[in-house]
Amino acid sequence: MLDIQNITKTYGRFTALGGVSLQAQGGEVFGLLGPNGAGKTTLLRILATLLSPTSGTATVAGHDLTRDPEAVRRIIGVVNGGMGLPARLTGREVLRSFAGLYGLSREHTEARIAELDDRLELGRTLDTPAGEYSTGMKQKVVIARAVIHDPAVLILDEAASGLDIFARRTLLDFVTATRAPGRLTVYSTHVMSEAEEVCDRVAILHQGQLVRVGSIPAILQETGESNLERAFFALLRGGDAHAV
Numbered sequence: 001m002l003d004i005q006n007i008t009k010t011y012g013r014f015t016a017l018g019g020v021s022l023q024a025q026g027g028e029v030f031g032l033l034g035p036n037g038a039g040k041t042t043l044l045r046i047l048a049t050l051l052s053p054t055s056g057t058a059t060v061a062g063h064d065l066t067r068d069p070e071a072v073r074r075i076i077g078v079v080n081g082g083m084g085l086p087a088r089l090t091g092r093e094v095l096r097s098f099a100g101l102y103g104l105s106r107e108h109t110e111a112r113i114a115e116l117d118d119r120l121e122l123g124r125t126l127d128t129p130a131g132e133y134s135t136g137m138k139q140k141v142v143i144a145r146a147v148i149h150d151p152a153v154l155i156l157d158e159a160a161s162g163l164d165i166f167a168r169r170t171l172l173d174f175v176t177a178t179r180a181p182g183r184l185t186v187y188s189t190h191v192m193s194e195a196e197e198v199c200d201r202v203a204i205l206h207q208g209q210l211v212r213v214g215s216i217p218a219i220l221q222e223t224g225e226s227n228l229e230r231a232f233f234a235l236l237r238g239g240d241a242h243a244v
């Protein structure tokens with residue numbers, strides 16, 4: 001479903017990604033973990049076709065990122081920090097307009113909005129203008145917008161950031177509930193407990209290098225630690241930043 005081969009990204013003389021290769025399968029929630037500046041957003045922006053890699057290749061559901069970005073865009077949904085909503089549109093209007101861009105029929109659109117209302121508890125966001133939203137309301141509509149076309153690959157970059165415990169719970173439950181064969185969610189976070197709850201496998205990124213890729217139980221077993229945060233520090237202390 002996702003095959004990343006030796007992706008690098010440099011900004012001038014600074015290397016944000018120093019040759020990252022990894023694979024993820026349909027049916028997985030795949031975590032991308034790392035501290036601030038690790039390169040998570042850079043990698044996800046490349047996967048979302050918003051940024052070109054300096055070198056390397058990647059395919060998403062068999063579509064090459066650089067050769068066929070349009071095909072990639074059709075099958076992905078993306079949530080990242082920089083996404084705004086038009087202040088005067090209600091959630092329902094935002095979702096209808098995105099559904100239109102993806103060519104969904106009116107009937108399909110309304111059914112999908114009802115389903116997402118149920119799953120994400122959109123509630124009054126649907127009929128309130130986005131300019132009046134709280135952070136949590138905004139993020140719910142941003143997530144609903146990203147999945148309105150039922151994408152095969154969902155890219156969530158720090159999607160829980162800034163959410164209160166209720167909205168965060170809704171998001172984590174949504175990620176878990178939408179796990180399905182043929183679907184991949186890439187979930188980036190620096191909050192290890194979130195990853196522990198929703199991710200099947202994780203990649204740990206540090207200073208643009210992959211430190212580890214594996215299932216959480218495998219990483220805990222390898223490091224002998226009781227939770228992912230401790231395992232993360234153990235791996236970094238071991239100077240393993242070039243191990244993968």
Ligand SMILES: Nc1ncnc2c1ncn2[C@@H]1O[C@H](COP(=O)(O)OP(=O)(O)OP(=O)(O)O)[C@@H](O)[C@H]1O
Pocket residue numbers: 011014015016034035036037038039040041042043190
């Ligand atoms: N346009 C840019 N020009 C120069 N350097 C950049 C640019 N974008 C990102 N970087 C640098 O690349 C590195 C990786 O940034 P990135 O945003 O991918 O990290 P991150 O893992 O997502 O961190 P965070 O959790 O803080 O969002 C950082 O050191 C950042 O300063």
